[in-house]
Amino acid sequence: MLYRNALTGYDLRKCMENGVGMFYKASYGSIYPLLEKLSEQGMVSYTENTVSNRKQKKYAISDKGRKHFDYWLTEYEPSDLKIEAFMAKLYFCDHLEESLVTEKMECFCERINRKLQELYQERKQYLKMTNQEEFYYKLSTLYFGITKLQSLLDWCNVVKNRSSLEYLIMQENREM
Amino acid sequence: MLYRNALTGYDLRKCMENGVGMFYKASYGSIYPLLEKLSEQGMVSYTENTVSNRKQKKYAISDKGRKHFDYWLTEYEPSDLKIEAFMAKLYFCDHLEESLVTEKMECFCERINRKLQELYQERKQYLKMTNQEEFYYKLSTLYFGITKLQSLLDWCNVVKNRSSLEYLIMQENREM
């Protein structure tokens, strides 16, 4: 969030109320100590201002911080990667070269596909059973998992084809 | 997971490799201390067995435990309810009265709808801009959020109409 503008700890919190806040939120209890830590590491620096008698510390990212952030965006993801964590990163990828992001998305797609295949296997077990009604909500949550991953793959393809914008506008007809 | 059968701590971990594991997983470091705590509270009891020279503690739920669990399933959800947390609960609702679950789902739907309206507001801000291409991934993640919540509402309606099974079977054509 500091990549474009210098911000206070309070501003950072505000930023997480929408946008990336869909995927990641933090409290002051984690923001302020982290800013201090990042400052010690030379990732950020701050200037103390006084705006209409109110003191504030405005944090700006350093070159080192920028470099480290770009590394973090493109590094190989841990094997237990969560969808929300992936989205939180993708949200900040606009300044990266397109091919880097596409590669990242392809890795992600593969993992999602593997998970989906596991769920298909699980479904087979359920579909064999004769007393499916007894497990209606277990089946429903499995159905949820499958549709979620299927639509996620569809979404990946839309994004890769640079068609997100069209789809976003198209959907308008469903708004209330 | 103990609701139907008595299980060991090890078994519980195994159970989370599929099924509810889609939404919630725990490590031994949290399972064993929790089982002890639940035992002290009278929610579960255990019998020490020796199966082919291996010692094991098999945990069974008590009436008090069952009662408390049913309360937990139906209680009012905290305002910061996460979708995965809701699904984890729903997974264990098969033994409950249908009307109770339907009510719970209706509450859930309302909250999802409210979130969706917030995202529509956010979209309006983006669609006003002329330099949308600069925020392609921010727009893509917003598009992800919107489609996710829309398909979640569709899913809720399918589940409420008791049509999950049909849809689950229908989807077979997409399997690889």
Added chain:
DNA sequence: TCCCTCATGTAAGTAGTTACATGATTTC
């Protein structure tokens, strides 16, 4: 006057995970 927003920060608590220690059985 009261409440909301701006603004920084800490102490205590929550809810776990990771890595290790231990040891038997079973399968390749």
Added chain:
DNA sequence: GAAATCATGTAACTACTTACATGAGGGA
């Protein structure tokens, strides 16, 4: 005879959140 599985458990650590403490400015 090595590796995987069954089985229980703990200590150290991670990564936060919640609630509190403090205080100024602005609007109803």
